[in-house]
Amino acid sequence: MLINRILGLAVRGEYTTITTYTNLLQxxxxLGLCxxxxxxxxxxxxxxxxxxxxxLIWLQALLxxxxxxxxxxxxxxxxxxxxLVLGWLQIINNQVVFLALIDDIRFRNKVLLLSAFIYAIVNIGQMILGFRELHLVIVILCGKTLLEAVICSLHSRLLILDRKLFDRNAMMDTLKYGVPTALLxxxxxxxxxxxxxxxxYFHASSVQVxxxxxxxxxxxxLWFIPDAFKELVYNKSARGNAARETVVLVMVNMCICAVICVGFAVFGEAFLGIMYGDEYRVAFPTVMTVFIGILPMVAFKLIHPIYVNEGKSLIVVGLLSVSVVANIVMACFLVPLYAAFGAALATVGSYTVCGLLFSMKFLKDYHLKIRTGFSDCLELIHRYAKR
Structure with missing residues (x-):
């Protein structure tokens, strides 16, 4: 909200381009080491x-x-x-924060909450003082990224290395597991x-971007809720079988996201005008369309961590490749016709393909059925109703 108000819709397009290309770079x-x-x-x-x-993470950072x-x-x-600077910081941050997720998920979440709070305060100060400079926004984002990496590194003792524990085979295995996951x-x-x-590529205006x-x-x-459960699946599946529980989590998250989508359909345009500014009301149809696409994508979000933790990243890569190709083909057809709204339609199509592919593969591999998930959900609701 703050960044949108600080930059305005057109400059927001430039910010989107910079951060999107940076995320792809990092x-x-x-190499997916974490x-x-x-x-x-x-x-x-x-x-x-x-x-x-x-x-390997610190050697990579130096290189x-x-x-x-x-x-x-x-x-x-x-x-x-x-x-390049933001990408380099994110390379370190994403890997360190993920290790902290496995080691101590509660501490890691507290760090991210603290970082988000400080980030918001700094941006509020920037807005009050009237600094509406794109590159200052990027510098502040770099500071947030660095803060999270430093705190998580210190807490997880990632800076203290013992020569006796170095193992060439372990390093090679890290790359063997990590590189396919980086591709993923x-x-x-x-x-x-x-x-x-x-x-x-099609030279859409900054406003459309x-x-x-x-x-x-x-x-x-909207992904915050599924992402929180995704990290729970990462944590649980690293320690044991979480397949059946994941089916329940997928259903619960889909219901939560559906309720939010209904609420946004009713109040979304007013929300954009009040929170971001009247010029952002034009984005409502595009936002609403992308929201709808999130529903089937919840299945992918919560299922793929199980395959990753079992070292089966190539399965995820194969299925996801189909979705990416579908997205590119649909986007190349729809973007020249409808610009940002066409991109949103392509997103919905690819998300639906992705969710269906992962759901069918997961249920088959783990010998699960959807009706089992419904019965587990009803049992869970009944249990909490008694409480």
Whole structure:
């Protein structure tokens, strides 16, 4: 909300482009080292896994610092430099914060809440003082990213490395588990953001990119609930079988998201006008369309962590590739016709394909049935009703 009010709709489009390309950069080159933590713990134990993954993360950070610095010197463009700095910080942040998620999910959540609070306060101060500069917004985002990484690194003791625990085989296994998952994460991001690249490819205006950026950012807010449960699935499946419980979580989250969608359908346009400004009301149809697409995508959100923790990332990569291709094909057809709204329609189509593919594969692999999930949900409701 604050960033939208600070920047305005057109500059919001530039912000969307910078952050989207930055996210793609960090996701594509981080090698997925942190995602190897769960399978590595099972094979080598927690301390060996943590020390070897931590070493690789810091070596990676040093290498990319040198590479990105050289690229920045050669390009000499402020936007490119901003992407490189933010991308480098996010490479460290995303991996460190994920390790903290496995180690101590409650502490990690407290850190993110504290960071979000400080981030909001700083942006409020920026808005009150009248600083409406895009690059200042990026600098503040860099500060937030760095703060989270430092606190989580200190708490999880990722900076304290013991030579006795270094293991060449463990490092090679980290890459073996991590690289396929990095490919997976890149595909996930493409499935969410490929429409921004298509909008830019077809030279859509900054306003149209801004409209889709608003839809995507609001969709991320709606994702907060499924994302919280996704992290719970990561945590539980790293320690045991969570397949049947996941079916219940998918159904519960779909119901919650459906209720929010109904509420936004009624009050959404007024919400955009009041919270962001009247110029953002035009984004309502696009936002509403993307919201609808979230419902089937909940299944993917909560199912894929189980495959990742079992070292079966290639299964997820294969299914997700189909969804990404579907998104690109539909976006290339619809964006030239309807701009941001066409991108939203392509998003809904690809999300539906993705959710159906993962649901069918998951139910088949774990010998589960949808009616079992309904009975478990009813049992859960009955249990809480008694309380």
């Amino acid at each position: 996701t594509a080159v981080n 995602f190897a933590y769960a399978p590595m713990m099972k094979k080598y134990g927690k301390e060996v896994a943590k020390h070897n993954i931590s070493l 990319y610092a040198a590479v990105f610095a050289c690229i920045g010197v050669v390009c000499r463009q402020y936007d490119v430099s901003a992407m 994460a890149t595909l996930i991001l493409l499935n969410y953001n490929v429409d921004v690249y298509v909008l830019n 801004g409209i889709y950026g608003v839809a995507y950012s609001l969709a991320n807010m």
